[in-house]
Amino acid sequence: MSISTDLYRTFFGVGLHLSFSKAAKDIGVSQSAISQSIKQLERELKITLFERTTKSVAFTPEGKELFDTVAKAFSILDNGVTQLQERVTHEQESLKLAATDTLCRHFLLPYFKEWQEQEKETGLQITNRPSPQCVQMVLDREAQLAVVNNYDELMADPQLEVIELAPMRDVFVGGPAYANAGEFDEERLLQEPLLLLSQGAASRTFFDEITNHRCKKPAFELGSLDVLLDLVEINMGISLVPDMLLKNRLKEGKVVEIKTNIVVPERKTVLVRSRLTPISRAASKFIDLLVK
Numbered sequence: 001m002s003i004s005t006d007l008y009r010t011f012f013g014v015g016l017h018l019s020f021s022k023a024a025k026d027i028g029v030s031q032s033a034i035s036q037s038i039k040q041l042e043r044e045l046k047i048t049l050f051e052r053t054t055k056s057v058a059f060t061p062e063g064k065e066l067f068d069t070v071a072k073a074f075s076i077l078d079n080g081v082t083q084l085q086e087r088v089t090h091e092q093e094s095l096k097l098a099a100t101d102t103l104c105r106h107f108l109l110p111y112f113k114e115w116q117e118q119e120k121e122t123g124l125q126i127t128n129r130p131s132p133q134c135v136q137m138v139l140d141r142e143a144q145l146a147v148v149n150n151y152d153e154l155m156a157d158p159q160l161e162v163i164e165l166a167p168m169r170d171v172f173v174g175g176p177a178y179a180n181a182g183e184f185d186e187e188r189l190l191q192e193p194l195l196l197l198s199q200g201a202a203s204r205t206f207f208d209e210i211t212n213h214r215c216k217k218p219a220f221e222l223g224s225l226d227v228l229l230d231l232v233e234i235n236m237g238i239s240l241v242p243d244m245l246l247k248n249r250l251k252e253g254k255v256v257e258i259k260t261n262i263v264v265p266e267r268k269t270v271l272v273r274s275r276l277t278p279i280s281r282a283a284s285k286f287i288d289l290l291v292k
Contacts, residue, residue: 003044008070010037011049015067016159016275018057059158067158071275075161078278094123095282098134098143100202102225106244107166107269108147111289118289122282130223131202135160138274144283147290149202149242150268163271165290169243170206170267172258173250175235183259186211193219193237195228207240210262229255240264 013023014034024031042049049063059067099108104126115124127137131148138146139159147165148154154162172189174181184192190211196218197204203225208215219237222228225245232239233254249255271290273279279287 003041007037007041007044009074010034011041012067012070012074014038014050014057015059015063015070018059018158020057071161075275075279081278094125095145095280095286096125096127096143097145097147097286098127098129098137099147100131100134100149101128102242102245103147103149103269104128105226106242111286114289115286119282119285122285130197130200132200135272138272141274141277144273144277144280145286146272148270148272149206150270151202151205154270154272159275161273161275163273163287163291164268165271166269168267168269170203170240170264171243171246172238172240172260172262172264173229173232173246173255174238174258175232175255176253177235178238178258179256181258183261185261186214189238189258189260189262190214195220195222195231195237195239197221197225197228198223203240203242206267210264242267 010023010027013027014020017023017026020031020034020038024034027034038049045066047062047066048060049066051058051060112124127134127143129137131146131151132153134143134146134148135154137143149168150162150164154160172184174192194215196207196215198221201223220228220231222231225241228239229241229245229249231237232241233249238258246255246257250257271287273283273287
């Protein structure tokens with residue numbers, strides 16, 4: 001089947017924005033031309049790609065499957081051209097990475113060391129922000145990649161490619177004073193002083209979701225999980241934190257795991273990049289380092 005690449009480019013543009021008008025603006029043609037191109041592609045494929053209403057555009061299941069395939073194909077082409085140009089011009093672009101402070105300290109450090117050993121001529125600029133802000137930096141082209149905790153809205157954005165890196169288990173913990181406290185049901189847990197990250201952090205959103213948003217006034221709200229754990233250690237209350245922070249603290253008895261009847265789903269640490277931006281050689285190398 002021979003179908004014009006331009007039709008796939010138009011489909012890709014509509015899929016990125018889930019908007020005919022925004023795709024038309026990006027491509028520089030009329031909205032009517034965009035609509036006609038999508039209808040032509042649907043006729044040639046004999047597949048309905050989008051569900052359209054007067055107010056919204058959404059993928060059909062077949063449309064989403066095709067979008068992922070087209071995105072990969074154009075990514076290979078665009079990335080190859082970008083990296084070829086870098087080699088020809090001998091440009092060594094510094095890699096701009098956004099990541100949460102916790103993931104930098106407790107997940108990424110070994111990769112930073114390996115990067116330094118392998119890529120001595122390429123700089124690495126790191127910005128620490130909460131997960132949603134890191135992702136926004138990628139969308140705003142202020143960072144090429146982000147390493148963050150996964151959250152629902154992230155997977156739903158067609159402009160983003162999301163690559164799973166590692167599972168993450170969250171654990172309720174308290175200080176040594178809670179060593180013999182027994183199991184907590186949700187009601188009892190919510191009556192204790194709760195130490196949480198500030199609103200907007202992915203881990204705070206996760207806590208609110210699994211406790212049905214019942215904690216209206218935490219004892220403390222902080223911007224750092226490490227400082228939060230310092231307060232847990234001195235028996236200031238209970239918190240929910242990723243287990244990657246706890247290995248030594250649990251072993252040394254500085255904190256204790258709190259058993260509860262609350263179901264805590266496993267989360268994922270993920271790598272995020274924008275499908276609107278070709279991958280530089282440096283970004284490609286870092287992705288390979290993380291997913292090898």
